[in-house]
Every structure is written in C-alpha cells, then in structure tokens.
Amino acid sequence: MLTMANIIISPSKYVQGKGELSNFGSYADALGSKLFCIVSPSGLKRVKAPIEQGLAGSDCEIVYEEFNGECSKSEINRLIGLMEQRGCDAVVGVGGGKILDTAKAVAYYKKTPVAVVPTIASTDAPCSALSVLYTDDGVFDEYLFLPANPNLVLLDTELISKAPARLLVSGMGDALATYFEAQAVADSGAGTCAGGQVTNAALALARLCYETLLSDGLQAKLAVERKVCTKAVENIVEANTYLSGIGFESGGLSGAHAIHNGFTVLTQCHHLYHGEKVAFGTLTQLVLQNAPLEQIEEVLSFCMSVGLPTTLADLGIAEVKEEEIMAVAQAATAEGESIHNMPFPVTADQVYAAILGADAIGTHYKSINE
Structure with missing residues (x-):
C-alpha cells in the first residue's frame, strides 16, 4: 500500500499591517486589469476610500457588487453572470467568511485570480482552499474543495481592530x-x-x-x-x-x-x-x-x-x-x-x-x- 506524501499548502501571498488596504494597488496589478469586488453595503462604506486610494496610480479598474448574504450556489451563479457582463478578470472578496468563501468560489468557476480581504479575524478560513456552501435559507449544503489557495490574503489590522x-x-x-x-x-x-x-x-x-x-x-x-x-x-x-x-x-x-x-x-x-x-x-x-x-x-x-x-x-x-x-x-x-x-x-x-x-x-x- 502506498503511503501518503507530506503536503503543506498556503496562499501565494499573505500581507498584514495597519493601513495596508491603502497599499492595495501595489498588489492588485498582479491579479488583473479589472477587479470584481464582492462586498456588503456596510463594508463598502468602510473600505471604498482606502481601496480607491490604494488603486490611485495603478492600471487596475475596480467594480463593486453587493453580496446577497449567503454563500449559495444561486448567489455564486448570479455573481458569475455579473462578472462576465462587466468584463472582469479577477475577483476580490472584502468582509467576513461567507463573502470570502463566495469570492473564492466565483474565482474558481471563472478560473481567475482571487484576493481575500478579511475585515474581521474571527476564523481561520481566509487562507484556505475551501468554500463552505449554504442554501439560500442559510442551511449547510456542501464543502467546495478548491484546487488552490487564494492568490492574495490582505489584512488591514487598523480596520480589524475596530470590529467587536x-x-x-x-x-x-x-x-x-x-x-x-x-x-x-x-x-x-x-x-x-x-x-x-x-x-x-x-x-x-x-x-x-x-x-x-x-x-x-x-x-x-x-x-x-x-x-x-x-x-x-x-x-x-x-x-x-x-x-x-x-x-x-x-x-x-x-x-x-x-x-x-x-x-x-x-x-x-x-x-x-x-x-x-x-x-x-x-x-x-x-x-x-x-x-x-x-x-x-x-x-x-x-x-x-x-x-x-x-x-x-x-x-x-x-x-x-x-x-x-x-x-x-x-x-x-x-x-x-x-x-x-x-x-x-x-x-x-x-x-x-x-x-x-x-x-x-x-x-x-x-x-x-x-
């Protein structure tokens, strides 16, 4: 019987620091030219200014789409359709676990890079090659195991320290x-x-x-x-x-x-x-x-x-x-x-x-x- 190999996996790049969101542009160029950003309405109010400040001088364009609240197959498909309509070539998820998992899933199906930007540090999910899928009613559906970890995980600790x-x-x-x-x-x-x-x-x-x-x-x-x-x-x-x-x-x-x-x-x-x-x-x-x-x-x-x-x-x-x-x-x-x-x-x-x-x-x- 063959023994299992010893394997370690991780995101391609992990960035953490105070005010680091305002440096987003220095990392964004490696992701794509037009970013599809999935974010909640309340999250957008907190992150739009530093993200756009960070993209000033970058060749990247960013479009925002509000998250519907569940990491479900129908929400993933809705976002894939919008991403295609807008001609985006990379995904950014900003927020908590369900938004980040949704962004990872959308990027997987679209075969594009993905950046994960947690606004809280409440779980160990952001770095993983996994999305937890739910029904539209919030009931656990299945695990979606992904072939790769996120291309970028970026944490602005100034933002995170303001969370409860x-x-x-x-x-x-x-x-x-x-x-x-x-x-x-x-x-x-x-x-x-x-x-x-x-x-x-x-x-x-x-x-x-x-x-x-x-x-x-x-x-x-x-x-x-x-x-x-x-x-x-x-x-x-x-x-x-x-x-x-x-x-x-x-x-x-x-x-x-x-x-x-x-x-x-x-x-x-x-x-x-x-x-x-x-x-x-x-x-x-x-x-x-x-x-x-x-x-x-x-x-x-x-x-x-x-x-x-x-x-x-x-x-x-x-x-x-x-x-x-x-x-x-x-x-x-x-x-x-x-x-x-x-x-x-x-x-x-x-x-x-x-x-x-x-x-x-x-x-x-x-x-x-x-």
Missing part, C-alpha cells in the same frame, strides 16, 4: 484547537485537508499559534475593546488567520471541530460563533484523550481570561439533558467526521462522557476562581 472584540476572541477559540488537533492527526497518521500527511512545518506553525494565543490573547482582547491596534493585536490576527489557517488545513482536524459540529444540533447553541463552540470542543478533546491536568488547566485559564466558553452553561445549555448531550455526541462521531482522525477509536459514549467531564472541570475551576 467578541469576533477576535471567537477567532482565538477557533485557533485554540489548531495545535491539539494537528498533534492528534500527526500521532494517528491520518490525512489532512491538504490531501496528505502532516509536515513538520505545519505542526510547528500550529504550535506557534497556540503559544501566541497564550502570550498575547488577553492583551489583544483588551486593546480591541478600546478599538486600538497594538503589537499584541497584530500577533493575534496573524495567529487567528495565518498560523491557524495553515495549521488546520495542512495539520488536520480531529476532535474539537467534530465536537463543534455536534453542538450545532442544539438550538440553544445557535447564538454562538464558530470559534466559541470550538473552544469548548478543544477542552472536550483534551478530556477525551486524558491529557495531563496541567495542560487542561492551561487551556481553561486562557479561555476564562479572554471569555471563551468553559462550561455547558456558557454555551447556553442551562439544563443538561442526557438525550441532548448524547445527540451532540452521536453527531460528533457520525461517519466521516474528523473525530475519527484521533489516534484511537472514538465512540459516541466516550464523547458523551468527555463533554460532561469537560463541563465538570470547567464548572469546578470557575467556582474556585470566583
């Missing part, structure tokens, strides 16, 4: 899982989203992601609450976006994200951001693999310091019902879920016990720290 602090913290929750999931995949020899096995480079980036969260997470949260961009904010934006992006895609997913997917079956959790559920999924994964208590305490302490969930009550589950937690566990262990990349077989009963175990530890540490 909860979004940055949610990004930290998503990033928190990166190292533990990648290490589990490396231990099991399972495949990654990049189509191979974990490289040492991806594992090192995942480890650096975790260390950056511990060293700069709280400082970054406090700075963003004041709408300022400090060095800690810069470090956390890079951890949330690039380190976690390369770490999850080329390092692999395992327990935490599968447990997150399980919690989506409960309506009580629908108000939470992706990274908030992933953070509790990380604690549950650590309990599932019987990680050393010092490791669990370190993760708990971090979560409590920045305001990530550490108990079921924090997730909005005021009354713990056995059948509901078992439904979460069964969804997390469904066939094809990433939890089967753990270095040991995992059953729904084990996940059920780990969820309640994580809740018990989180509740205990909250009580002694109040």
